[in-house]
Amino acid sequence: MNQTKDFNRVAYYLDMGLGKTFVGAEKVWELNNDVNLVICQKSKIDDWVQHFKDHYPDYEVFDLTHKSQAITFRNRLDTKSVYNRDIQIIGVINYDLTFRRDWLLKISEFTMMLDESSLITNENAKRSKFILKMKPESVVLLSGTPTAGKYERLWSQVQLLGWNISKKTFWNSYVDTKWVENGDGFKQEVIVGYKNVEHLKKKLTQYGAVFMKTSEVLDLPEQIEQKIMFKVTKEYKFFIKNSYLMIDDDTELVGDNNLTKTLYARQLCGQYHKEKLEGFRDLVQSTEDRLIVFYNFTAEYEAMKAIAEELERPVSVVRGGEDDRTAYEESDNSITFIQYQAGAMGGNFQKANKVIYFTLPLGKGSCDLWEQSKKRIHRIGQNNTCFYYYLLVKGSIEEKNLAALQEGKELTDELFKES
Template sequence: MPDLKFMPHQLKVLNTTEQFNHVGYYLDMGLGKTFVGAEKLWELNNPINIVVCQKSKVDDWLDHFRTYYPQVKTCDLTKKSESITFNNLIDAQALTKDDTLIGVINYDLIFRRSIYQKYSGFTLMLDESSLISNESTSRAKYILKMHPESVILLSGTPTAGKYEKLWSQCQLLGWNITKTAFWGSYVQTTWVEDGTFKRQVITGYKNVDHLKRKLAQHGCIFMKTEEVIQLPDKVEQKIFVPATKEYRKFMKNSYLMLDTLNLQEFHDESDFDGKDVTPRVELVGDNQLTKLLCARQLCGQYHKDKLDAFRDLIESSEERWIVFYNFNDELIRLKKIAEALNRPTSEVNGHDRDLNAYEHRSDSITFIQYQAGAMGGNYQKSCRICYFTLPLGKGSCDLWEQSKKRIHRIGQQNICFYYYLMVKGSIEERNLQMLKVGKELTDDLFRDQTHQSD
């Protein structure tokens, strides 16, 4: 075993599942599932191992194995040269019983590599295994057709209370229950008429204790932070700004020509040079999805009072801040405010992952785009999160729940503060209400909000 010191709850997880070669570690964010999963992979002692994770986590997994398991050959399968090396070693059968080979790849790439479905007898580890909960996606279809000997599933919020999402993971754990039988045994549904057709709606769950016993029999461990660690308190605060006349006009007419030059941080059109921001935008809500998108923009990047509130909030504390946002235009405007305040910035998004300011400056502001950073990363050097806008759409509940764990985790010594910048009477209030009860804001709910604004 590598020279690692595990916490008591981590040792308990490993000892409880020692006899299993198919395991599901559903450990709350901050409980160290990376260490537990990597150690289980080591204990399984398969010469070939494939780790699948989010794109933003590939480097983290590579660093982890290379730091704590240097005797293992670890390959970055997102790089062509290392992928070729990995495959050649397997095809040439050049591995001895004492060799261990680990390849790390992201979800959006693996299903484009047909070769991994040809291998068998290896260990497959899925980080954030909830990402295959929809078995109809390309990634899930591909992974479910792989032929591993051993499986390790890792997730911080595996279902957000939605047990129907576990069925595809049950298949990997070796519980070969059909989807029809799974739903019939554990999911309560009803059929409702939706226009010209009927659709099945989940109304609740049944036999939950039996489900948990069955999952335990297939190597699953569920563990909440509060069960094993006493973390500091959390304090949430809403900061309201009024809805603009532009927002109300758009919600009524589904159309708006917006002049953005009145936003405080831009003084003239020359300030837009190279910023990918236009001084005038046309907002057209010709269907529910585009109207929802435009409404969110009017509650964020195009809302002068909210941008002013963000400035005031950041100025209120010289400590590190974590700021979650959705759109690139939001980032541009928020960074301009930070620059005006002479605050160093870091960012995590689909284009960049620069944490230098976060690591080395106590007055830094780190901007994190939800899809790129809400589900991973340790930011407990900060105890303050600002939600400039909230996530919305498929998977938004998981993103929001996991984003809160970025600072509220092992190593945090201070009370954690969460600030929500909210437009009063807008879709943002409804969205937050739904997130807090584990639901996503649907088109129907948005339609209700539209009617309220008429």
């Protein structure tokens, strides 16, 4: 915090597990504005509301996803008492609801904190355009993504820090790209590396940014990754060759474009792969420790949950519309199923030290989801070696996908190109 004590616009690019919540909240308190706004992922709303209620009793805290609380928050803004320092208020709202609340553009003299500020990296997205139009007096950005070296994602964030550099100049100065054939007779620009990185970090430091990796602060336990391989099925081979498959006489898979072909290929490596499901069963039976399982599709979850219940293992789940961590908290042999979009980017699960990847994330944002999913257990409070088990179908898109993720790439159509 000493590095940014003289800044009212700051960015804490701290690796996962370094306590960004506490650092960000403390900076908001230090800035001492009467009106404050936290923008975060939907899954983190309750965490932020509770954090401020627990640690900052002087704030009146509002969950702006609730209509009644949003109305009260707005009423507070309309009264002079707020700006006469009779009361300090803080509202918490998720990214995808923010741009649907035009009244937020009218707020002035406030502190805005973006949790996982990497979510505004696409400056053309509605959420990004809206947030960049807002007029905060002070800004706090929190993210672990930039520490992975994806510096092209910083441009829209540096605008909020007050560095008015154009996107073209930013890329020309710090990002190396080249044009490659995309397979359709056209070329596309791809990032091949970065340049002047130390100068970039120095410049960002001048605008209140702090970069910090876990290894620079903590000596966290070792991480061990293990691949568990399964044979590719004849059904998968047939589908890849013909873009068509009938399953059990009543399910028809038609890959009539790259999107659907990718989808069904992934499912043939997941919920339809009986050997992998049996492998999951074997892995669960091999330990009585808490397990965290990441997955993509509902059918995968239902198949694995059935196995867990058959083995009489307590189950917790974090997925769209459902967040039940009771078994995780109370049972040391529990299995917690986490759908990537719902839980990979947030949550403390360091009571467990073993993660199973039944399937991997794919497409836009997959690198971030995968990198952050690993940090759910590898964080402050973890004293044991962390194990990551990848259930992979040999010779399938899964092997290519994992290799791409390890290289920091996000692949879609390229998965179907010949090796």
